[in-house]
Amino acid sequence: MTIRGDGVEEQRLSKTGEIRRMAKDDRFKVLGVVSRASVRKDKNGKNYWDIALMDDEGIIEGKIWGNSRWWDKSGDGQVEVQDPAESSVFGELVGKTLGLAGQVTEFKGQLQYNFNAVYFLNQEKFPPHQFVQRSPIDQDTLEKEFFDLLGSCGGQVEAFLRYVFFERKLWDRFKDWPAAVAHHHAYVGGLLEHTIAVARTARSLAGTYSESGYEISVPVAVAGALLHDLGKMDSYRLVPAPEMTVVGTVIDHIVLGYSTFAALARDFGLEERLFLAIGHILVSHHGCREFGSPVLPATPEAMAVSAADELDFRLFCWKNSVEKMEDGKEITDYNVSAQRRFWKWEQGNGA
Template sequence: MLDDICVTINDIKENLKPGEKFKAVGVLTSARLKRDKNDQPYWDLAVMDASGTLNVKAWSDTKWWDARLGEKKALDQDQLAEIERISRQPVGILGVVTKFKQKLQYHVNQIYLLSADKYPPESFMEKSPVPIEQMERDFWAIVDSCGEPVRTLLHDFFDDEMWERFKVAPAAVKNHHAYVHGLIEHTLDVTKASRAIGSIYLNKGLKIDMDILTAGALLHDIGKLNAYSIDLAPQITLQGAVIDHIPLGYFTFMEFAKRFNFDENVILAIGHIIISHHGKKEYGSPVLPSTPEALIVSAADELDFLVYCWNSTPPADELSLSEYNGVAQRRFWKS
């Protein structure tokens, strides 16, 4: 099935229309056996490649093949029953784009289990579209633009061990920047936007501490290092589920600060940005932003999330409106 050219997941989602067929290779990240309204079984699958993740449906007439040893063999019912327990499995899929209730769906009519030696699962991990080398340069240039004591604080916080974790981490399990290097990409966007907004008000004569603003922006999501993990795809940890990244980040930063003789007001101001950056209590912030620096970081964080949603959501109708995004609470206009 791989003799012809395959398309990427992103190509399928962005460019194909109802009725068009596709052929792709990726890694199966989840497989759940469900039943439709007529009590007929079907598979709800997620297939990922380096460009994104596609949710597909495999109905009762879908053909499953085992091609892991080269020659394809049909899967029997006992083998098919094990699919839910298979992880990190490379697959080839052949399918067609359909539309149901004004929403695009992706149905597969053939699925091939492929050799992990020939198609390493790690090669299909979704990564940030921004080169990591560029983001590392940008990050440290911003850190080094800060004055003391913030510059030293940031260098000490992002030591070698912390940096290796930070630059690989995802920013979410889904919804935005949910891929390798997603956290540093999101953090840089929020920090650059915050500094641009802060400069506007600073130039108007408002008292904006640009170093505290910068440190708070760079550290605002640091709790996600403990809230999420990543194998082939981001996953929430037990800490992330029962505590959440905001208090985890605040605790991580304040515990770090105890080891050093930093000014207490500087630490408190940065900690306030971390603990309040979701902007509203109903969004998960224990307190509301109450300094100009915290207000700016919260606004930049929300803006980056919404712009990401707009950019990653395809139009769904002739008006160029997207499907309703429940998290963003709106349909996006994609003209």
């Protein structure tokens, strides 16, 4: 499909992955579903939109300035909309399929995306769910590893995990849920992908230190990792792109997750010491109070899960930043989430 408006040159459509590799002044057109949008005022009091658009390759964030043109292409032909803020078509953008025409610009030394034309498309012909990004890892592969991790726990811990995910029927939502709306694994299946990575690493850390003579329970570390982000099922929703819920905004996933865990543990009859050990992992997994944990990790199992969670987040930020780099560069743009620039020292063949 081509998206075209008066005075806008026709060109082929790009994917978000390709756009992230473009250079300053490159122009593009893209189709996707809006995952975030807010109306703000510029210094002259005119409306502009801060927007994030998702397709199956990822998300790009940018600005729709007040001089941009807006078109309704949901019917036959196209109609220009003069006041999008008051339009019934453009009144609520989140979860809608749009076409955007834009240009790569630079602001304070960093590339950004400015959109100069917006097209509201026929939502039945271009259903939003077809543009939602999914985990790049095959679903069957993720599910198999999850079951392997769960089955490795044994005893009451494994029985409790099976109760949580299957008898209480959380699995159908859990396996498709996002892990965030922006910072990491912000796509369908992201929560499962992230959880498995954390559990895999926590199991390896716990096993290594157990073999070194430390008193550490590998099953408790794995269980805590598999449950550590349980609250994200209440903190986010898919509409169809990931979005924060009200309760997720004002209470947060750590508290929500512990509350769900505690209720399920009481219903199941989880032994009290296991209840405390696993619950402690949930409330401490962010590692420090300034990152939202009400307590610091105080057990080897909690420290293993916290370290694994942090590592998976940092490595995801590294990968995401590296994928956005222009060819020939080895230092990334500043990553706001990780609060650093990353270095891709290896350029293809390995050391």
